[in-house]
Each structure stands twice: as structure tokens, then as C-alpha cells.
Amino acid sequence: MTELRRRRDETRSEECWRIYYGDVHVGTIAARTGGPRDEAKWDWKCGFYPGIEPGEHRSGSAETFPEARAEFEAAWQALLPARTDADFQAWRDAQALTAWKYAMWEAGAKLPTQTTSGVSRCFCGATIDIAGTDRHVLDAHSEMRTA
Numbered sequence: 363m364t365e366l367r368r369r370r371d372e373t374r375s376e377e378c379w380r381i382y383y384g385d386v387h388v389g390t391i392a393a394r395t396g397g398p399r400d401e402a403k404w405d406w407k408c409g410f411y412p413g414i415e416p417g418e419h420r421s422g423s424a425e426t427f428p429e430a431r432a433e434f435e436a437a438w439q440a441l442l443p444a445r446t447d448a449d450f451q452a453w454r455d456a457q458a459l460t461a462w463k464y465a466m467w468e469a470g471a472k473l474p475t476q477t478t479s480g481v482s483r484c485f486c487g488a489t490i491d492i493a494g495t496d497r498h499v500l501d502a503h504s505e506m507r508t509a
């Protein structure tokens with residue numbers, strides 16, 4: 363059975379943990395900054411998109427990190443039974459497409475949607491059109507899923 367793991371998000375100044383289920387980023391637990399002292403100190407969000415509709419995502423807040431973690435885990439256990447492999451795959455595919463767009467941008471290449479002909483050349487050399495972009499990325503650049 364896949365366990366939840368957490369990884370510190372070093373890009374944030376406040377303490378923030380990204381929660382992973384396998385390779386899928388399924389939520390965050392973060393210290394709240396600012397605000398009155400009597401407010402709860404930790405916010406958590408559970409859900410991923412695409413894969414779980416935003417209306418199904420859950421969130422809450424707690425006084426302590428262990429409480430936030432326990433609430434997060436309970437929320438995840440409620441969401442997990444309805445998840446299918448296709449839900450997780452949808453998230454991985456979206457990650458690959460985003461990473462690929464950044465790689466195209468860094469390579470100075472245009473996306474097919476940015477050309478008048480609707481045809482462009484991938485940084486790998488392949489000719490791509492608008493309809494075939496997703497298929498090309500997922501077939502030829504699937505390693506970008508975890509980038």
C-alpha cells in the first residue's frame with residue numbers, strides 16, 4: 363500500500379510541506395503567517411487537479427502540525443477509495459505537458475498554438491501540430507512527468 367510522504371517546500375519562507383502519494387502531489391500543510399494569535403496556526407489542503415474535481419478538494423486548519431497532519435490523513439482516506447489509476451495518470455500527464463511547455467520556452471521554440479499555421483517543431487526535432495501535441499509529449503517526453 364502506498365504511503366503518504368512529505369517534503370519541505372524550500373521555495374516558501376513559512377514552514378510548508380508538500381504531501382505526496384507515490385509521485386503525485388496530493389496536498390500541502392503550511393504554517394499560517396500573520397493574522398491574530400488566537401487563530402489556528404496550520405492550514406492544510408487535500409486534493410490534486412486534474413484527477414479530483416476542485417469541488418471535492420478538502421481543506422481545514424489546526425492548532426498544531428500533528429493535528430493538521432491527522433486531519434489531512436483523514437481527508438485523504440476519505441478521498442482515496444474513489445480514485446482510479448486514470449485520475450493519478452491525468453495529473454502525471456498534466457505535469458508532463460507543463461514541464462514540456464517550459465522546456466519549449468527555454469529552447470526558444472514556439473508551441474503550435476503560437477504559429478499561424480498551427481504547426482511547429484519540438485525541441486527534439488519532431489514536427490508537431492495542435493491536435494498532436496499532447497500525444498507527442500506523452501509518447502516522446504513521458505520522462506518529464508516527474509520533472
Ligand SMILES: [Zn+2]
Pocket residue numbers: 484485486487488498502503
Ligand atoms: Zn519532442
